[in-house]
Amino acid sequence: MQPKQNVVHLPVYKPGKSTADVKRELGLTEITKLSSNENPYGYSPKVKEAIAAEMDSISLYPDGAAVELTKVLADKLGVETNQVIFGMGSDEIILMIARAFLVPGDETIMATTTFPQYKHNAEIEGATIIEVPLIDGKHDLDGMLQAITDKTKIVWICNPNNPTGTMVTHDEVEAFLKAAPSHVLVVLDEAYCEYNVTDVYPRTFELLAAYKNAISLRTFSKIYGLASLRIGYAIGDPEVVHTINQVREPFNTTRFAQAAAIASLNDDEFIADCREKNAAGIVYLQGEFARLGLKAYPAFGNFIMVDVERPAVDVFQGMLKRGFIIRQDPEWKMPTCIRITIGSKEQNEKLIGALEAALADVALITK
Numbered sequence: 001m002q003p004k005q006n007v008v009h010l011p012v013y014k015p016g017k018s019t020a021d022v023k024r025e026l027g028l029t030e031i032t033k034l035s036s037n038e039n040p041y042g043y044s045p046k047v048k049e050a051i052a053a054e055m056d057s058i059s060l061y062p063d064g065a066a067v068e069l070t071k072v073l074a075d076k077l078g079v080e081t082n083q084v085i086f087g088m089g090s091d092e093i094i095l096m097i098a099r100a101f102l103v104p105g106d107e108t109i110m111a112t113t114t115f116p117q118y119k120h121n122a123e124i125e126g127a128t129i130i131e132v133p134l135i136d137g138k139h140d141l142d143g144m145l146q147a148i149t150d151k152t153k154i155v156w157i158c159n160p161n162n163p164t165g166t167m168v169t170h171d172e173v174e175a176f177l178k179a180a181p182s183h184v185l186v187v188l189d190e191a192y193c194e195y196n197v198t199d200v201y202p203r204t205f206e207l208l209a210a211y212k213n214a215i216s217l218r219t220f221s222k223i224y225g226l227a228s229l230r231i232g233y234a235i236g237d238p239e240v241v242h243t244i245n246q247v248r249e250p251f252n253t254t255r256f257a258q259a260a261a262i263a264s265l266n267d268d269e270f271i272a273d274c275r276e277k278n279a280a281g282i283v284y285l286q287g288e289f290a291r292l293g294l295k296a297y298p299a300f301g302n303f304i305m306v307d308v309e310r311p312a313v314d315v316f317q318g319m320l321k322r323g324f325i326i327r328q329d330p331e332w333k334m335p336t337c338i339r340i341t342i343g344s345k346e347q348n349e350k351l352i353g354a355l356e357a358a359l360a361d362v363a364l365i366t367k
């Protein structure tokens with residue numbers, strides 16, 4: 001057998017340790033997982049009822065086109081239903097975009113360091129990856145613009161950027177779209193947009209109306225708290241959405257996910273509350289990191305990246321020992337940086353206590 005040449009070298013995704021693993025291995029009873037940007041407040045209470053109502057229909061295929069959910073979402077966002085497509089998480093939308101647009105020889109531009117799925121899926125399609133380094137944790141949109149050639153098919157902009165948490169503003173994204181040639185699909189991955197409390201975050205729908213080559217990706221996994229149900233969506237030009245629909249699997253979202261998403265969209269109060277608490281958590285953690293003399297990146301999602309000036313892997317182990325799963329990744333090429341999901345007030349306070357202790361155990365790297 002001969003797999004695709006561009007797949008042979010790909011690593012298999014290694015999930016982080018589960019809470020159960022860590023409890024067992026370290027003999028801990030309480031573990032706080034602040035490594036995957038999950039919602040510490042769970043999900044809207046309306047979701048339970050919506051899921052229960054679907055139980056009798058488990059044996060029936062879901063509505064592949066997610067007609068009802070599409071209508072609810074389109075109405076809410078003020079877009080047309082033919083501008084919307086759902087995926088098994090926005091991860092699947094990324095996969096579908098790569099599958100629909102990229103062939104070997106195409107170029108695709110992304111930041112380094114950013115969300116790894118753009119590169120992963122582009123590699124599977126055999127596209128040439130052009131990586132443009134972040135500047136102080138932030139997308140270098142000018143550099144990305146200069147990297148565009150007539151072979152460029154897709155530019156990926158993760159906003160806020162995972163893992164650094166930084167944001168590019170409305171004016172910056174608009175200037176980019178204005179200058180980018182119309183043959184380039186510009187993907188705005190806005191997985192954390194609902195956490196925004198600034199007035200400079202892109203007014204995405206204005207941009208989508210003006211630039212048919214722009215598309216926004218969103219998810220129910222983060223502020224909506226539905227990560228395990230796997231549902232996300234894209235909003236874009238009807239023609240681009242149609243193209244993505246052509247490669248979509250017939251039943252790619254479940255009836256539970258669809259029902260839960262509808263229920264979530266009908267609970268603005270839950271979302272507003274999560275947004276407010278998250279913003280307060282960012283202010284608290286930034287203050288604490290400053291007190292500890294650590295440089296944190298500006299944070300616009302539900303996570304914050306901080307330079308601990310020590311080997312991140314050692315700080316990670318020290319935090320694990322103290323019952324906190326945080327995130328560090330050698331692939332980031334940021335060996336002294338950790339990413340922490342904003343937890344509840346109580347979790348954040350305990351986290352800082354654990355971090356102070358963990359930092360005291362690990363020697364500083366002198367630069």
Ligand SMILES: *Cc1c(COP(=O)(O)O)cnc(C)c1O
Pocket residue numbers: 037088089090091092115158161162189191218219220221222227230231232
């Ligand atoms: C979490 C995340 C996603 C994907 O989430 P799904 O669970 O697949 O919807 C996409 N992009 C970024 C930047 C993320 O952080």
